[in-house]
Amino acid sequence: MSKLIFIFLGIVAIVAIGFFLILPKYQKFESLKVQIENSELDLRQTESFYDKLEKLSEDLEGYQDQLSKIDLALPDDSSFAAISLINFIGNASGANGLNLKKLKSFSITSPEPPAQAPGAPAQPQSKVKDILVDFEVSGPYLALKNFINTLENSAKIIEIENLSFSVEKEEVPSIDLKIKTFSY
């Protein structure tokens, strides 16, 4: 009779230990195993990601020439880029036989944030700033044509926004030009 009692108590104890002690610990252990697997994957991916970045960085060393051209075309300092552009206009106009008569205005405009539909993922915003210079030169037609050619073929990206002139008899034409370049 006493053995049956022990058997009964033993079964109760086993069930209690299994349910209240072993099961929670087992669940925690399983959860930790998943976390470890995720962390190992994370570590492998992180290492692989930075290895690729380092390789890419090494590869880019071979493209310094092209990268410096991009830096020249899209300089980081917009104020410096504006001054550099005005200086370039002065030199290029003189070199092509034009007379820089007046610098009417210049402005630097930052890009506006892109329109975003509600719920849509955020679009990356361009950091390109526009530098607009409005000026007046005078000189013959051929000089103007060569001057525009010089602007277009410059290492900077220079776009003609507006060009207007009027020719009066026997007078050197006065030309209004509005040009745009870019900075970062």
Added chain:
Amino acid sequence: MVIEIIPKKVAKISAWQSYLLYFIIVLLLSSILGYFGLRYLIKNSNQKLRDLTAEVEKAKSPERNALEEGLKSLSAKIDDFTPLLLNHQKSSNFFNFLEENTHPKVFFTELNFNVTGNQIELSGQTDDFLTLGQQLLIFRKSEFVQNLKLSKVGISKEGKVEFTFNFSLNPKLFTFPQ
């Protein structure tokens, strides 16, 4: 005194009860061992997880973060630069167009060229209406002239025909040679 001739039966414990009891004891001990075993494994796993987290953090060193930021910035710059380069216009082609499409007897006196809006207002003068008509035909025949409109016509004090054309140009004209 009563003498029992027939011996009394001793209560016999069945064998299966003993086996079951031993089995229960073994199972109970195993459960206790299993519990402590799991505690040990959890402790080890926690330590391993902490080590891995530390390694992941170590892998993201400030130098590597700086490299990542630098390359991201460079990539964004290249992405922003590409459309600027692709859309770069050769506006001077306009002068070649004008030289090739001007009647020898036409003299252009005024130009307003809005490159961004692709709107051109071109004024000039010539000797007669026949030449003006020929100039109009030259522009009409050009593959680059679009929306051509003769907006003003008049006669100057000197008897010259004065006129103004409004038109836009095909963007192909301003593409850089590939």
